Amino acid sequence: MPASLDDFQVISTIGTGSYGTCKKICRKKDGKILVWKEMEYGSMTEAEKQMLVSEVNLLRELHHQHIVKYYDRIIDRTKAMIYIIMEYCEGGDLATLIAANKKNGESITEDFAWKILIQTTLALKECHRRKNGQAVLHRDLKPANVFLDKDSNVKLGDFGLARVLHSESSFAQTYVGTPYYMSPELVNNLSYNEKSDIWALGCMMYELCALSPPFTASNQSELNRKIRLGDFPRLPLKYSIELDMIIRKMIQVEVSQRPSIGSILADPLVQKRREALE
Numbered sequence: 001m002p003a004s005l006d007d008f009q010v011i012s013t014i015g016t017g018s019y020g021t022c023k024k025i026c027r028k029k030d031g032k033i034l035v036w037k038e039m040e041y042g043s044m045t046e047a048e049k050q051m052l053v054s055e056v057n058l059l060r061e062l063h064h065q066h067i068v069k070y071y072d073r074i075i076d077r078t079k080a081m082i083y084i085i086m087e088y089c090e091g092g093d094l095a096t097l098i099a100a101n102k103k104n105g106e107s108i109t110e111d112f113a114w115k116i117l118i119q120t121t122l123a124l125k126e127c128h129r130r131k132n133g134q135a136v137l138h139r140d141l142k143p144a145n146v147f148l149d150k151d152s153n154v155k156l157g158d159f160g161l162a163r164v165l166h167s168e169s170s171f172a173q174t175y176v177g178t179p180y181y182m183s184p185e186l187v188n189n190l191s192y193n194e195k196s197d198i199w200a201l202g203c204m205m206y207e208l209c210a211l212s213p214p215f216t217a218s219n220q221s222e223l224n225r226k227i228r229l230g231d232f233p234r235l236p237l238k239y240s241i242e243l244d245m246i247i248r249k250m251i252q253v254e255v256s257q258r259p260s261i262g263s264i265l266a267d268p269l270v271q272k273r274r275e276a277l278e
């Protein structure tokens with residue numbers, strides 16, 4: 001029996017972005033707290049609608065402890081709206097955490113930084129694992145797309161959909177925000193690849209610790225120049241040289257020099273940190 005909007009009670013709006021609105025909902029039959037991401041697809045071309053459907057179908061096939069669980073989708077054709085129902089992440093998103101730390105003059109601990117790095121890498125490993133030859137590259141890894149559950153464990157969300165909504169379409173103009181995590185290959189109009197997600201992971205980890213992206217500028221051309229150069233300050237000295245080094249390795253201009261997901265997870269220090277998490 002497909003789900004319907006009447007099966008849920010909307011509790012509150014918990015996030016809005018260029019991709020749509022995120023609402024906290026309650027499933028009436030058992031009181032389970034979930035979220036839905038609601039998006040208007042009326043202005044999409046047929047090709048974009050098909051891409052959105054295939055991205056949602058990919059989401060439903062990804063089952064991993066560090067990827068937001070997909071529950072269901074509801075399509076309201078009368079309003080040209082799609083509602084994607086997913087697990088609730090009580091800890092919110094990393095962008096909110098970074099903003100709060102900046103405001104309060106606080107910073108995350110070294111242990112927490114390693115936890116986020118390891119769990120997000122594990123989530124990307126699952127995304128990149130090819131299913132029927134199809135890799136699900138995240139394409140938009142950033143603090144606003146990484147969520148935390150009640151135990152501050154990582155839940156990666158909102159991937160793949162970015163590909164649909166970034167395409168040259170009526171959605172393009174709704175895409176807001178500076179692409180601080182754009183990799184050198186994307187700046188140079190080369191193809192996006194798995195190592196581009198590694199670059200974004202390095203940028204996200206850097207910002208989580210330093211409370212600022214590695215590359216900032218007041219305009220796109222200056223940002224592109226800095227990204228191509230690849231120079232950025234060391235993490236704040238409270239963080240170990242090992243953490244600075246592994247993040248620095250991810251943010252290398254030369255794609256081939258960046259570590260693979262396998263080599264990150266095989267790093268003896270990562271393994272030691274991972275054992276401490278389990």
Ligand SMILES: CNC(=O)c1c(C)[nH]c(/C=C2\C(=O)Nc3ccc(Cl)cc32)c1C
Pocket residue numbers: 014015022035037068086087088089090091092093096147157158
């Ligand atoms: C300030 N942020 C929040 O309060 C917040 C909370 C507590 N949860 C969320 C967002 C999600 C959430 O709780 N589960 C999600 C699954 C997929 C996606 Cl794309 C987003 C979410 C947000 C934005």
